[in-house]
Amino acid sequence: MRGNLGRLVTLVRTEGVRETLHRLAFRFFHVHSFAVMRLELSDALPEARIPPGIEVREVRPEELAGLRAGRTDLPEYFYREESGKLDRCWVGVKEGRLGFISWVSYRGSSGFVRLKPGEVEIDYTHCLPDLRGQRLTTNAYLVMAHALFREGRTVAYGVPHAKNLPIIKSFLASGFAQVGLIRRWGLLTWPRTPVEYSGVVLRERPRA
Numbered sequence: 001m002r003g004n005l006g007r008l009v010t011l012v013r014t015e016g017v018r019e020t021l022h023r024l025a026f027r028f029f030h031v032h033s034f035a036v037m038r039l040e041l042s043d044a045l046p047e048a049r050i051p052p053g054i055e056v057r058e059v060r061p062e063e064l065a066g067l068r069a070g071r072t073d074l075p076e077y078f079y080r081e082e083s084g085k086l087d088r089c090w091v092g093v094k095e096g097r098l099g100f101i102s103w104v105s106y107r108g109s110s111g112f113v114r115l116k117p118g119e120v121e122i123d124y125t126h127c128l129p130d131l132r133g134q135r136l137t138t139n140a141y142l143v144m145a146h147a148l149f150r151e152g153r154t155v156a157y158g159v160p161h162a163k164n165l166p167i168i169k170s171f172l173a174s175g176f177a178q179v180g181l182i183r184r185w186g187l188l189t190w191p192r193t194p195v196e197y198s199g200v201v202l203r204e205r206p207r208a
Contacts, residue, residue: 014076033162034112036180037171038197041149041156045175048142051134054094056143064089067098077101077126085109090144092127092136099131102140104148110159112182114194118154125167137167141174157197 050056061081068074078101080086085107092100102125108115109123122144127137145156158176160167179197183190
C-alpha cells in the first residue's frame with residue numbers, strides 16, 4: 001500500500017492531476033497484457049556498445065538526487081524509488097545531463113514474477129527523446145546484465161506492457177526471451193500472480 005501511495009504522489013507531482021486520472025482510468029477500465037521476458041545471465045552475453053558521448057553507470061541515491069536537481073522535465077520513471085521495492089538504479093548521462101534510467105529489484109517490482117535467490121527484475125526503464133534512436137536501452141541492459149552476473153546473479157526478468165514494442169525489442173536484442181504472458185484487469189490478473197518462471201527456456205515472439 002505504501003508503495004502504491006508513493007507512486008501515486010510521484011505521478012501527480014511529475015505528470016499533473018489530469019494525466020494521473022487518465023492513467024488510473026486507463027489501468028482500471030481496460031484489459032492489459034504484459035510480456036514476461038527472461039535472460040540467463042552469463043559471461044557469454046555480448047559486450048555493450050554504448051553510443052559515443054554517453055556514459056551508462058550505476059548510481060547511488062544521493063548521486064541520482066544530484067542529477068535530478070533543478071530538472072522539471074523528468075517523467076515519474078526517474079523517481080520510482082519513491083514507490084518502493086526498488087534496490088538499484090542505472091542511468092545514462094550525456095554531457096552531465098541525465099537522459100536514461102532503469103531500475104533493478106531483488107523483490108519483484110511488478111508483483112507479477114516470483115523471484116528466487118539470485119534472480120532480479122529490471123523495470124521502469126525510460127529514455128528521454130534526445131537519446132533515442134541509438135540502441136541505448138539495448139546496450140544499457142547489457143551493461144546491467146554483465147554487472148549483475150559478476151556479482152553472482154543468475155537470471156534477470158522484465159515485464160513490459162505488451163504494447164510497449166520499443167522496450168520489448170530492446171529486451172529481445174539484448175538476449176531476453178519471452179517466457180510468458182500475464183493479463184490484468186484492475187486488481188485481477190491471470191494467471192494468478194506472482195508466477196514462477198524458473199527453468200522456463202521457451203523462446204517465442206511477444207504476443208499481443
